[in-house]
Amino acid sequence: GQNIDQPTEMTATEGAIVQINCTYQTSGFNGLFWYQQHAGEAPTFLSYNVLDGLEEKGRFSSFLSRSKGYSYLLLKELQMKDSASYLCAAPYSGGGADGLTFGKGTHLIIQP
Amino acid sequence: DSGVTQTPKHLITATGQRVTLRCSPRSGDLSVYWYQQSLDQGLQFLIQYYNGEERAKGNILERFSAQQFPDLHSELNLSSLELGDSALYFCASSPRDSYNEQFFGPGTRLTVL
Numbered sequence: 001g002q003n004i005d006q007p008t009e010m011t012a013t014e015g016a017i018v019q020i021n022c023t024y025q026t027s028g029f030n031g032l033f034w035y036q037q038h039a040g041e042a043p044t045f046l047s048y049n050v051l052d053g054l055e056e057k058g059r060f061s062s063f064l065s066r067s068k069g070y071s072y073l074l075l076k077e078l079q080m081k082d083s084a085s086y087l088c089a090a091p092y093s094g095g096g097a098d099g100l101t102f103g104k105g106t107h108l109i110i111q112p
Numbered sequence: 113d114s115g116v117t118q119t120p121k122h123l124i125t126a127t128g129q130r131v132t133l134r135c136s137p138r139s140g141d142l143s144v145y146w147y148q149q150s151l152d153q154g155l156q157f158l159i160q161y162y163n164g165e166e167r168a169k170g171n172i173l174e175r176f177s178a179q180q181f182p183d184l185h186s187e188l189n190l191s192s193l194e195l196g197d198s199a200l201y202f203c204a205s206s207p208r209d210s211y212n213e214q215f216f217g218p219g220t221r222l223t224v225l
Binding site for chain 2: 093
């Protein structure tokens with residue numbers, strides 16, 4: 001498996017910007033995923049980065065630095081519905097054809 | 113709605129028992145993944161099937177087994193259940209066997225008493 005670390009909890013204000021960091025140690029890198037999970041619901045896909053740099057998708061952007069083993073998810077113009085857990089994930093064995101190793105997730109609380 | 117279905121939604125059983133969880137992937141998806149989510153361990157990969165064949169194993173206990181049928185639906189069998197097996201079990205599917213977006217079903221909440 002892989003080793004993935006992210007903060008347990010973050011708090012931000014509605015309308016603001018928040019950055020959720022993720023560091024990873026993997027054996028054979030094959031990309032990094034971000035998922036969103038509301039309490040009691042299924043995770044939903046947000047982004048997949050395989051090359052260094054920033055990828056923007058609406059209010060959400062994801063950044064990757066392979067040399068530093070680092071990624072972040074940037075959420076802009078925060079809305080109350082963005083209150084959820086954000087999970088950083090990498091392919092389980094790094095060798096293809098496998099599931100994902102997830103971090104413990106960052107619980108994001110949005111305050112009015 | 114991801115297009116992945118799981119049954120049952122909730123399951124309550126006793127220690128030592130055996131249960132079967134069922135998953136139907138999105139139409140056209142060949143890969144099925146099983147995950148276990150508990151409060152202390154987070155979301156953990158158990159096993160993957162691709163077009164009927166076992167493709168990868170994660171942290172799956174020997175008491176657990178899975179299979180994927182010709183119509184691509186999958187079943188996860190949990191036996192000799194223990195209190196610690198209480199968790200949310202998710203199934204996910206994807207079109208190919210690696211490095212692609214996985215679509216998660218709504219999950220089965222298993223409670224072992």
